[in-house]
Amino acid sequence: MNEAYLHATMTDRKAIIGRPLFEVFPDDPAVPNVFGERNLRASLDRAIQSRSPDRMAVQHYNIRRPDGVFEERHWRPLSIPVIGPGGEVLSLIHYVVDVTTDVLQTRDAQTALTASEARYQAIVESSIDYAMVAMDLSGTITTWNTGAEHVLGWRADEMIGRPTETFFTQEDRAAGVPAKEMRAALEQGRGTDERWHLRKGGGRFWANGELMPLKDAAGTVIGFLKILRDRTSQRETEVALAEQSSILRSVTDHVSEAVFRLDPVGTILLANPAAERLFGWPADELVGRNLHETLHHHRADGSTFPAEACIFVRALREGASLIAEETVFFRRDGTPVPVECTNAPLLLDGEVIGAVVTVTDITARKRVAEQQDILNHELSHRLKNTLALVQSITSQTLRSAPDLVAAREAIAARLIVLGKAHDILLAGSTDSASVRTVVEGALGLHDVTGNRFQIDGPDLDIGPSAALSLGLMLHELATNAVKYGALSTRGGTVDLSWTLEGDALDVVFRLDWQERGGPPVTPPSRRGFGSRLIQRGFAAGEVALSYPAEGVRCSLTAPLVGLEAGL
Structure with missing residues (x-):
């Protein structure tokens, strides 16, 4: 409720927030045949059932003062339903105008008219904000006060003697509204008037008022008194309120972020469909709950998060804005959700009347960041290993090469092969490579x-x-085959094959290199770095290098599990 509501009802926000409406505002037990609560319940029910605004006639509904005494009050209520994406009613906006002064003035005016024609004339002519029009039983205007001239535009001499339907709209005349009002006044004691009327010149304005029977001293009805007041600006406010509610629903219903509208103490007044999807609560069950206690009650480590330590609660109380604050909210089932929140305060005349909180799920962003960290660590580890391997290749090649030219060529060739192996890894997945692809790249x-x-x-x-x-x-x-073996002659070839041997629990990878068609082979007199590199092979396997006359042969055996692990 806004400040005007609290002022009009003489209540305190903290004392009534969260309490049932009719517990706070019961009927006045001292008034006989009072139907305020019954009529208001019926209006709220009609708004829910019809899913459209329900406007009530002026209601006599006394308000209990802080000292416990009931004070006479008259209201003009309007109930506007807030509709959800499936057509369901999420909540109601209850809009009331305190018309006690108007009613009391009208009552005083009626009393004065009955008691004294002179007094009646004085009151009527002094009420320039109220159009007071008297008519006979046929609806012919007999009196037209200064207020009527001011509100409706016609002078008294232009209107006296004309039918009252003159200032009704064409559609209301066609529907017989003037006659219906007079019949209601006769049957019920008054006829309500809340509709568009015409001014002189054809302009329209929104008016509210009543039609009451006029009686003579004997109590016989001799005519009617119609009292109107221009309420166009209030009507425009009500329409704007309904339009804003509709726009807010349209916007929040189609965004991917969870959106909450809160009152000044953090109670949820509105939750959009994205909030339902993210947190697992139906929107109508979120409405009326405290945001912090429902979704932000613990920290990421599981410790209790008191409201006084919450930055969002503090921002709501102080009317401060927050942008992209990271925290953890909790779903209905207790699952934590990393989120990013924005708090936009709602202010009226400098006073905080609530806030709009937008909540974005950043689970995917966190996961990407974690995966990036893992990738960075893996790349760093692989780079260090590669640099160590390059250092080893370079130093060993320089140590065993006969001259700098040979060393440069050997180093360049080995680094090219190393680079191709890295390209193979990067072209596929980051943690494996095909044996065939490695073979083709190296050869x-x-x-x-x-x-x-x-x-x-x-x-x-x-x-x-x-x-x-x-x-x-x-x-x-x-x-070596190109320099000394099978590939040094035109017809030489190399047979290269690999197989998997053993059972399912102990699979062994075996690779065989066999040169054929080259010059006769003799074992080398010394081992260079290249030979040591070949024979060292795999940390988890064994390499057998032999030199039969028909061609060099090399066999590699290693446990498959070690190769798949990258050993």
């Missing part, structure tokens, strides 16, 4: 005729370290 530099290698083996993926080691090993074998 591609040497297969100048396209048919020097006979390659055969099953599809198989191995880890990154194993892929680098295998690439370097095959490069050294191929380099």
